[in-house]
Amino acid sequence: MPETGEGVNRGERLAANAGAEKEAWAATLEDMRALAAELEDDGWSTVTIQAGSTAPTGQSDDDDRFGLVYVIPGNKAEPFAEAVESNDFPEYEVYRAEQSGKVFIVTEFRDPESKTAILIAGVFELRNSLGCVRAATETETMYTHIQKLDGTHLGSFRHDDYEKFFPSVTAVENWADVDSEAMNSD
Incomplete structure (x- = not known):
């Protein structure tokens, strides 16, 4: 649970956690590369992508779409689209770690028939995940959407x-509550 109360402002928390978060991000990228290398050693073709932005989105009045949205760089759009175009990716795995209310995640999509993985x-941030988590628990389903910065939708996966x-709806609710309290305190 994050520390709140008098004398602790968001800027101080960010500065205190910056080093740990950089290390967690570096470890996430290293893990992704290690997973890809292991698959390649087993004869798989891989596409690795470092998302420029990742956002959990809930349903809205305008859009029923929810899930985790990865915004990927334009230079990765073509390799992603080519892989998705010719494969089904019926299997997936999620590797995640939490650090100071942030989730560092690698999502692996696998097509065992073609031995292709993305x-x-x-x-x-967990505090931004409540709408997504509520939609996922209500439907007992999760989605991953991949798009470019300009909003071009490249693909979606159902989980x-x-x-x-x-893994912990309570943790998401707690972070959302802390964020709400911080916004309402002056």
């Missing part, structure tokens, strides 16, 4: 186990 690394992405 690995995408990202980071997002039957939202708990791989959010």
Whole structure:
């Protein structure tokens, strides 16, 4: 649980956690590369992507789409699209770690028939996840959406186990509550 109260402001928390978060992000990227190397050693073709932004989104009045949205660089759009175009990716795995209310995540999509895997690394804040978690628990489904910075949708994946992405709904609720309290205190 994050520290709140008198004398602790968001800027101080960010500065105190910056080094640990940089290390966690570096470890996430290293893990993604190690997973890809292991697959390649076993004869798989891999596409690795470092997302420029990752956001958990909930349903809205305008859009029923929810899930984890990865915004990927334009130079990775073509390799991603080519892999998705010719493969189904029926299997997936989620590797995640938490640091100071942030989730450092690698989502691995696998097509065993073609021995092709896509690995995408990202980071997002638990405090922004409540809408996504509520939609996932209500539908007992989770989605991953991949798009470019300009909003071009490149692909979506459906997942039957939202708990791989959010193993503790309570943790998400706690972070959302802390954020709400911080916004309402003056």
